[in-house]
Amino acid sequence: MKKYRNRKNKYQHVPSRYTLFTITVVCVITIFASLTFNISGGPLHTVAGYVFVPMQKGINTVGSFFTTKAKDLQTLREVQKDNKKLKKKVDELNTQINTIKLEKYELENYRKLLDLDAKYPAYDKVAASVVAKDSSNWFSSFTINKGSNDGIKKGMNVIADGGLVGIVTDVGRNYSTVRSIINDLSNVSGMITSTYDNINVSGSLKDMNEKGVITFSELRDNKNQVKNGDSIVTSYVSDQYQQGILIGYVEKVKKDSNNLTKSGTITPAVDFEHLENVLVIKNLKQTGDTGDASQQDKDNKSHDVQNTQTTKNPSENNKGQEQSQGQ
Amino acid sequence: MRRKIILFIIITICFVLQTTLFKALAFANISPNLLLIVISSFGFMRGKREGMFLGACTGLLMDISFGPYIGLYTLIYMYVGYINGMFKKYFYPEDIKLPMLLIGGSDIVLNFILYFLVFLFRGRSDVFYYFKSIIIPEFVYTMLITVFMYYPLLKINEWLEVDEKRRAKKFE
Numbered sequence: 001m002k003k004y005r006n007r008k009n010k011y012q013h014v015p016s017r018y019t020l021f022t023i024t025v026v027c028v029i030t031i032f033a034s035l036t037f038n039i040s041g042g043p044l045h046t047v048a049g050y051v052f053v054p055m056q057k058g059i060n061t062v063g064s065f066f067t068t069k070a071k072d073l074q075t076l077r078e079v080q081k082d083n084k085k086l087k088k089k090v091d092e093l094n095t096q097i098n099t100i101k102l103e104k105y106e107l108e109n110y111r112k113l114l115d116l117d118a119k120y121p122a123y124d125k126v127a128a129s130v131v132a133k134d135s136s137n138w139f140s141s142f143t144i145n146k147g148s149n150d151g152i153k154k155g156m157n158v159i160a161d162g163g164l165v166g167i168v169t170d171v172g173r174n175y176s177t178v179r180s181i182i183n184d185l186s187n188v189s190g191m192i193t194s195t196y197d198n199i200n201v202s203g204s205l206k207d208m209n210e211k212g213v214i215t216f217s218e219l220r221d222n223k224n225q226v227k228n229g230d231s232i233v234t235s236y237v238s239d240q241y242q243q244g245i246l247i248g249y250v251e252k253v254k255k256d257s258n259n260l261t262k263s264g265t266i267t268p269a270v271d272f273e274h275l276e277n278v279l280v281i282k283n284l285k286q287t288g289d290t291g292d293a294s295q296q297d298k299d300n301k302s303h304d305v306q307n308t309q310t311t312k313n314p315s316e317n318n319k320g321q322e323q324s325q326g327q
Numbered sequence: 328m329r330r331k332i333i334l335f336i337i338i339t340i341c342f343v344l345q346t347t348l349f350k351a352l353a354f355a356n357i358s359p360n361l362l363l364i365v366i367s368s369f370g371f372m373r374g375k376r377e378g379m380f381l382g383a384c385t386g387l388l389m390d391i392s393f394g395p396y397i398g399l400y401t402l403i404y405m406y407v408g409y410i411n412g413m414f415k416k417y418f419y420p421e422d423i424k425l426p427m428l429l430i431g432g433s434d435i436v437l438n439f440i441l442y443f444l445v446f447l448f449r450g451r452s453d454v455f456y457y458f459k460s461i462i463i464p465e466f467v468y469t470m471l472i473t474v475f476m477y478y479p480l481l482k483i484n485e486w487l488e489v490d491e492k493r494r495a496k497k498f499e
Contacts, residue, residue, distance in 0.1 A: 016376040020409055023383055023401070030398035048391055052343060059347040067351070132346035134393045137357050137461050138441055141393050143346075170391075177393065184446065185395055205446075206453065209356060209460055 049172030163269025370411025382408025
């Protein structure tokens, strides 16, 4: 026992300054490494996932139990007021649905004409629920309760309410981390559906907090065709996001100081405040051979899966085409 | 060993609460920083070394779960623990002024560094806005929680210290 304590004493004599210095150097290296190579925690993830995710799930179940109880206590009058409001909204949405139906009909006609069907494969999706949110107040990222056990991979797109939520940045066995599009570090290449102009959509903490919007930039619109309310979808030029997922609607457009491009704000299609359930699209964006070489080396396995999916998809699409032609 | 297990349990509870319950209770999208309270408290109660290790471990946990860049939180929280540890000689358990000052100061400095490294470097230059809408609200909320969390943490530490002394006597 004495021997053990002596050793312990000796161990404690390493001045903490040196340890501090060593860890600092290691940290700086990893920060730069993660900036350049886009790495993540690796095996540590799995351990952390097994310890924390079950607890977070438990707390969430308890929390949702209490919130439902609290909601029950809302007075009848409030509910009635809500009811009135909702009825109005239903009418509004019904008219919206009608216009969308019309648009869809139109779109299908155009698609048939342009033979674009092949570009919109039926995505394979997994439902997941949000279990925890970012520990600081700076970054909008969250964890969901599905991981590599359910076939989720880094880079998969996440949607909810029919709109784009974000992208999977890290995967553990039973959970994965999602960076949402409202995160200040997030950039998505989008396209305005009315004019087919490509834009760069970036999250903004400030605009999200103040007005509930995200920003876009680099819009080239000399003829002033882009209006408020135009819908924005993910662009075909994006190497991370599937094409044609709704991002949101144009809220404001203004000319940049360079007089060439325009920028503005977008109201996201998803309610990020009350995000509970999301869908993960299991198809990864196919970047092709000209894509980012380093990522392909890393994701060799997923690339194989992608290849099998590419062989699968055309047959599905052909089926879809046949059906639509049959109609 | 017992201390490590207890600390691990405290950190686990705080991390889980911070990412779930307090996110649901957030006022204006701001939630308190419980982990900072723990790191800072054990820093000035126990000294540089323990503060540093606790900070580094907690930071690593945050890094692998939510960090924008691996190592960033580890680095910042490690220094928070270390610097709080330097104030051990001025610390008296009965006096809550110094703990409040240290925890509050750490929170503001920590968020400023995060803003500086991740936001300012990408051209988000509106310091005043971020100060007003993120840093100050988090500071206030964290201070509020500190009032409730400080005494339990102090008691846990006292209990651990008494226990460790008794065990050390036993071996002599």
